[in-house]
Amino acid sequence: MTTETAEIKTDCPELEAFWDHLRLERGLSANTCIAYRNDLSKFIVFMRARNAEITGAELADGIQYVAEIKQTGLKDSSIARHISSLRSFYNYLNMSAVIERNPMTLLRTPRKLRPLPHSLSVEEVTRLIEAADVGTPLGVRDRALWETMYGSGLRVSEAIELEFGDLDAENSWLLVRGKGSKERWVPLSQPAQDWTGKYLREVRPLLENNRAKTRKIFLNAKGKPLTRQGVWHLLKQYAARISPPLKISPHGLRHSCATHLLEGGADLRTVQEFLGHADITTTQIYTHVDRNYLKEVHRSFHPRG
Numbered sequence: 001m002t003t004e005t006a007e008i009k010t011d012c013p014e015l016e017a018f019w020d021h022l023r024l025e026r027g028l029s030a031n032t033c034i035a036y037r038n039d040l041s042k043f044i045v046f047m048r049a050r051n052a053e054i055t056g057a058e059l060a061d062g063i064q065y066v067a068e069i070k071q072t073g074l075k076d077s078s079i080a081r082h083i084s085s086l087r088s089f090y091n092y093l094n095m096s097a098v099i100e101r102n103p104m105t106l107l108r109t110p111r112k113l114r115p116l117p118h119s120l121s122v123e124e125v126t127r128l129i130e131a132a133d134v135g136t137p138l139g140v141r142d143r144a145l146w147e148t149m150y151g152s153g154l155r156v157s158e159a160i161e162l163e164f165g166d167l168d169a170e171n172s173w174l175l176v177r178g179k180g181s182k183e184r185w186v187p188l189s190q191p192a193q194d195w196t197g198k199y200l201r202e203v204r205p206l207l208e209n210n211r212a213k214t215r216k217i218f219l220n221a222k223g224k225p226l227t228r229q230g231v232w233h234l235l236k237q238y239a240a241r242i243s244p245p246l247k248i249s250p251h252g253l254r255h256s257c258a259t260h261l262l263e264g265g266a267d268l269r270t271v272q273e274f275l276g277h278a279d280i281t282t283t284q285i286y287t288h289v290d291r292n293y294l295k296e297v298h299r300s301f302h303p304r305g
Helices: 013-025 030-049 057-068 077-094 122-129 136-150 156-160 190-207 226-242 250-263 268-275 280-288 289-299
Strands: 173-177 183-187
Touching: 013 030, 013 077, 030 057, 057 077, 122 136, 122 250, 122 289, 136 173, 136 190, 136 226, 136 250, 156 226, 156 250, 183 289, 226 250, 250 268, 268 280
Parallel strands: none
Antiparallel strands: 173 183
């Protein structure tokens, strides 16, 4: 057993009951259960040093505890895990009628600074997409893939899962299956329609492996569905061959799509629906992406810009 998952022993009936709840009722892994137990054992030691009962803890105790573990240099992610353990533990005690309320409900998790997503400029996206050698079958496939991913803001997992029935070319729509099997309809751009149509008519029949029929739209050179890794390596090759080389990932095309929509004047709610974000706070990160664009707009339109 590693140091990280070594179990800390604490004589506490409430913790033992919670431990059984995690293992037997919630079915969590051994390592996860031990992580919960170790976090809570440290809090129990903290409370006993204050001559306080674990069942009598208040929010002030949680705040003081968090302040103390912060001073040890613990990372924000580890502190957040401790807080999550406390909330879960006291929620369990509340649900089990051991205590009347969960005192840790308002215990705040350290705010994590999310890195800004990297996106390309419109000109860089154009160079990337047009780098496909459409004089070759695989070049046509790649052009169709990049146009579809960028034009419809798809995750790489959504692109490789596209099937024939998901494409409504007549009405310019694409049925996308996102996270949690949630479905959404997104517009299919005219370039994506044109190149996907050419790919399906002229190229896919050449790639299709008759011994392993599949309804997936995008295939590799062996006639099998493209994989996440395959798309990642393919895009990396394209980015490297462009001068100067681009720094981009498959998800970067999605970031670029969202950024360009907002820069073009789309409202946040529309972009949220377009990308399939369950929470608008996920979409809001794109409002901070292009600081240079913000400066340009300020300089152009503000009277003191």
